[in-house]
Amino acid sequence: MAAEGGHGPQTTGDYIQHHLQNLQVCKAESGEWVWNECAGNPMAINVDSMFWSVLLGVVFIVLFRRAAKNSSSAKPTKFQALVEIVVEFVDSSVKDTFHGKSRLIAPLGLTIFVWVFLMNLMDLVPVDWIPFFSSEVLGIPYMKMVPSTDVNVTFGMSIAVFFLIIFYTIKNKGITGFIGELTLHPIAPPTKGIGLIAAPFMIAFNFILESVALIAKPVSLSLRLFGNMFAGELIFILIATMFSGGLLLGAGGGLLHVGWAIFHVLIITLQAFIFMMLTIVYLSLASESH
Amino acid sequence: MDINMTLLGQTIAMIVFVWFCMKFIWPPLMAALEERQKQIEEGLAAADKGQESLVKAAAEADDIVAEARKQATDILNQANARANEIVADGKADGVKERERQLSAAKSEIEQESNRAREELRGQVSAIAIASAEKILNREIDGKAHDDILGKLAQEL
Numbered sequence: 045m046a047a048e049g050g051h052g053p054q055t056t057g058d059y060i061q062h063h064l065q066n067l068q069v070c071k072a073e074s075g076e077w078v079w080n081e082c083a084g085n086p087m088a089i090n091v092d093s094m095f096w097s098v099l100l101g102v103v104f105i106v107l108f109r110r111a112a113k114n115s116s117s118a119k120p121t122k123f124q125a126l127v128e129i130v131v132e133f134v135d136s137s138v139k140d141t142f143h144g145k146s147r148l149i150a151p152l153g154l155t156i157f158v159w160v161f162l163m164n165l166m167d168l169v170p171v172d173w174i175p176f177f178s179s180e181v182l183g184i185p186y187m188k189m190v191p192s193t194d195v196n197v198t199f200g201m202s203i204a205v206f207f208l209i210i211f212y213t214i215k216n217k218g219i220t221g222f223i224g225e226l227t228l229h230p231i232a233p234p235t236k237g238i239g240l241i242a243a244p245f246m247i248a249f250n251f252i253l254e255s256v257a258l259i260a261k262p263v264s265l266s267l268r269l270f271g272n273m274f275a276g277e278l279i280f281i282l283i284a285t286m287f288s289g290g291l292l293l294g295a296g297g298g299l300l301h302v303g304w305a306i307f308h309v310l311i312i313t314l315q316a317f318i319f320m321m322l323t324i325v326y327l328s329l330a331s332e333s334h
Numbered sequence: 335m336d337i338n339m340t341l342l343g344q345t346i347a348m349i350v351f352v353w354f355c356m357k358f359i360w361p362p363l364m365a366a367l368e369e370r371q372k373q374i375e376e377g378l379a380a381a382d383k384g385q386e387s388l389v390k391a392a393a394e395a396d397d398i399v400a401e402a403r404k405q406a407t408d409i410l411n412q413a414n415a416r417a418n419e420i421v422a423d424g425k426a427d428g429v430k431e432r433e434r435q436l437s438a439a440k441s442e443i444e445q446e447s448n449r450a451r452e453e454l455r456g457q458v459s460a461i462a463i464a465s466a467e468k469i470l471n472r473e474i475d476g477k478a479h480d481d482i483l484g485k486l487a488q489e490l
Binding site: 066068070082083084085086087088089090093094097098101104105108109111112113115116127128131132135147148150151152154155156159191194195196197199200201203204 | 338340343
């Protein structure tokens with residue numbers, strides 16, 4: 045299985061490298077659109093990540109939209125019951141954490157949870173199936189099919205959350221409240237007397253501290269998901285390299301694969317839940333006054 | 335591992351999906367869930383109500399049965415009393431009737447016996463007169479002793 049057609053014999057290192065390579069497209073300096081020669085180009089697009097994440101998002105939308113359309117019928121189907129369980133689960137999580145009124149938070153949580161879960165779920169598809177199919181049948185050399193192992197994807201989502209945090213803070217506390225939150229905590233600067241001289245330093249100190257804390261939110265949110273999924277995928281790839289190492293190693297690899305896959309079911313669900321939960325927590329922090 | 339335009343694409347995709355979810359998925363699902371919750375709640379309440387009314391109806395039925403039983407007993411008692419009365423009346427009537435008939439029979443018997451006696455008396459006196467006539471025919475005139483014979487007939 046490790047031998048990828050069309051690339052000749054390769055080492056284990058090549059195999060792993062190949063599996064970690066996104067299918068990229070970008071405009072080269074010559075003005076032409078080129079495939080997979082985009083290392084370091086900030087305008088490149090990871091076509092595989094985009095394709096899979098959008099496809100899975102559409103899967104989510106279509107499935108849930110169908111359930112929502114049929115939801116008024118008196119006797120729900122099993123799939124509808126599943127959708128309703130997920131919705132109720134997200135709804136109760138939101139209600140436990142977020143006490144304000146918002147039409148956005150709960151659907152946001154639902155979308156994040158299901159979408160991230162579906163993206164993570166791709167991790168359980170054996171690592172060679174889709175890349176092999178795409179390179180052999182479709183002639184596409186690279187195909188990284190787990191979008192959440194692409195740091196761009198996780199960052200893209202956490203940046204949306206980041207802007208929502210800022211939006212909610214300003215909406216609920218005003219622009220002054222937002223600036224105050226960045227500058228007047230955790231050390232309240234003195235407002236009168238001789239201490240006034242020290243105030244700018246304190247404000248600067250607060251600002252550095254608080255802006256780091258603010259930026260840490262999306263960074264940690266995305267890197268946590270990315271790190272978990274990337275590491276999980278890497279372990280799957282490493283296990284897959286064992287399959288070409290003879291009968292004994294291959295059998296051991298098979299066992300390891302099954303064990304890791306079962307454990308990974310927990311991880312993918314947990315990571316989807318954590319992403320959703322932290323989003324809700326950050327947004328509720330942004331809309332509540334201390 | 336580079337940061338590139340995929341990031342922006344993903345953000346846009348997310349915004350679209352979240353917007354769609356907010357517009358077309360979440361509201362109908364929540365409405366359906368709430369409606370179903372309401373239905374279940376109402377169903378449970380109705381079941382409770384039904385149970386309650388059942389208990390009430392059972393109690394009512396018990397009351398009605400008890401009332402009916404009491405009425406039946408009353409009617410039975412009345413009927414018994416009436417029957418006793420009728421029997422007693424009948425008895426009294428019978429006694430009276432018997433007595434009436436008895437006395438009628440008695441008086442008839444008396445009348446009959448009186449009449450028979452009168453008749454007998456007449457016949458005896460006639461026989462006595464005839465025998466006396468026969469005896470006296472030889473000796474005395476019947477006409478001379480008529481008053482004595484009359485006296486005798488009176489005494490008989």
